[in-house]
Amino acid sequence: MSTQPPLPLIPAGATEIGAAAAMIEDHDGGRVYVHGNLCFAWDAGDTAGRRLAAVSLMRIKAATQVQVAAAFGTCPLTVWRWAQALSQSGVSALVPQRTGPRRASKLTPEVIATITGLREQGLSLRVIGERVAVSEASVAEHYPRPRPRPRPSTKVSPSMRSSALQRFPMISPCPCRCWPIRCRVGPSGCWRRSG
Numbered sequence: 001m002s003t004q005p006p007l008p009l010i011p012a013g014a015t016e017i018g019a020a021a022a023m024i025e026d027h028d029g030g031r032v033y034v035h036g037n038l039c040f041a042w043d044a045g046d047t048a049g050r051r052l053a054a055v056s057l058m059r060i061k062a063a064t065q066v067q068v069a070a071a072f073g074t075c076p077l078t079v080w081r082w083a084q085a086l087s088q089s090g091v092s093a094l095v096p097q098r099t100g101p102r103r104a105s106k107l108t109p110e111v112i113a114t115i116t117g118l119r120e121q122g123l124s125l126r127v128i129g130e131r132v133a134v135s136e137a138s139v140a141e142h143y144p145r146p147r148p149r150p151r152p153s154t155k156v157s158p159s160m161r162s163s164a165l166q167r168f169p170m171i172s173p174c175p176c177r178c179w180p181i182r183c184r185v186g187p188s189g190c191w192r193r194s195g
Helices: 047-059 065-071 076-089 109-120 125-132 136-142 158-167
Strands: 015-017 021-026 029-034 037-043
Touching: 015 065, 029 047, 037 047, 047 065, 047 076, 065 076, 109 125, 109 136, 125 136
Parallel strands: none
Antiparallel strands: 015 021, 021 029, 029 037
16 A cells, blocks of 8 residues: 655645745735644734744744745844744744834934034034033034145145255255155165155
């Protein structure tokens, strides 16, 4: 007598997750079936329930970590992190944490107006930050320090060259015309050019 393979018990429209599990995810939420039986369900927007279903599929060995990650649209490392968080802190650790600032900014429109007035008086960013009780970095975010002025050109004009030759006759001029800006002519030529 030959053994018959198990009949496929995957619901219509479901995505297979390994040999034993399948998932349906739509605008209402998601449902996971194991051997045709509904095992996990979550509503739309229930991220913790969805993550719990993913980790539970791994724990009951209905699918591998890679298969679960592919079905849930994430990477295997993320699924592993969910499993670690569930083991250490329970289901509450699967709730996504809010990203970005944890509180409202101290830079209200009134504070920004005060900073503008103090900046127009010419005070430094540090002093302004101390007066309005915010960090210097917060002040600099809205009013950066002025950029340093560009340095003057170091080109040597012909009149400057001739006056330098008259004042310092013992120094010979450089063939690369960088002299009198501390140029030294050696046996191989100008040290600025040879480097």
